[in-house]
Amino acid sequence: MEGLGVSSLQSLQALSALLSQEDDDEEDKKVGPSAQLGPGHIGPAAKAGKEVTTTAYTKRNTKDIWCEEEVAEASHYEDLTDPRPQPDYEIILKQSVGTEDLFLGMSRKDPSSMCCEAMLVRVQLPDTKAADVVLDVKETFLDLRTPKYKLGLHLPHPVHSQKGKAQFYSGKGQLEVTLLMNRPMDSINLQ
Known part of the structure; x- marks a missing residue:
């Protein structure tokens, strides 16, 4: 020793x-x-x-367990001082199923969410015009703003932010946003 x-x-x-x-x-x-x-x-x-300082971490005297710089993307959309209410919404997972899947079971698809290719986010926006809707989609976050409503939604699965589509139904006061899921192993699993 x-x-x-x-x-x-x-x-x-x-x-x-x-x-x-x-x-x-x-x-x-x-x-x-x-x-x-x-x-x-x-x-x-x-x-x-000799005073030792580090640039990567500065010690704080509070008992906070995190700081604002450490919070993940899209936290700046959640403004607590904004009085606009959050609209009703629902998330529906979609998958393309053909007869070979349904009757013959030729592919490895099953009813689980891992076999879904797209996500439909349906948002109820009563008394809203299509021109008033501001929509921003990130990989894991959907930000929707109108003069009457705000919605900051963390998505359950990563999506392709540039490959989605949105459609507004003014008669129903409803916005439907279809987003393709981004999973790195889909090309292997869904063949």
Whole structure:
């Protein structure tokens, strides 16, 4: 066991002190400062008088477990100060099924969502004109804005954002957005 110096001995004593504790209230009284180690104590010790700064992570003094920069795409669409209500919507998964699939079972398709090729998002927009609808589709997020409604929808499956189509039915006050799903293994699984 060459290379075990004073720091290893102190670490073993600190570990022993941590493991021998029976009551959390007594722990603060018995344990010395060397036993109160955390993730920041891993690695070589910082030299005294030299300030260490990292650009990748800046420590915050709050108890937050995440910050706004870490939140995934499309979170900026969820504006809590916007008073517009969210319209009613439904998501329907679609698949192309032919007679060879239905009667003969020649392909490997089944009724599960893994065999679906498209997603239909049907949104109820009463008292809305087609010209008032602003629609933005990302790979995992659909953003719909009208003067009366707003909808920020995280999609259950990734989609091809440029290969979809939208149709507005003014008589029903309904928008139907058909999006093709983007799954990397579809060319292998659905043949």
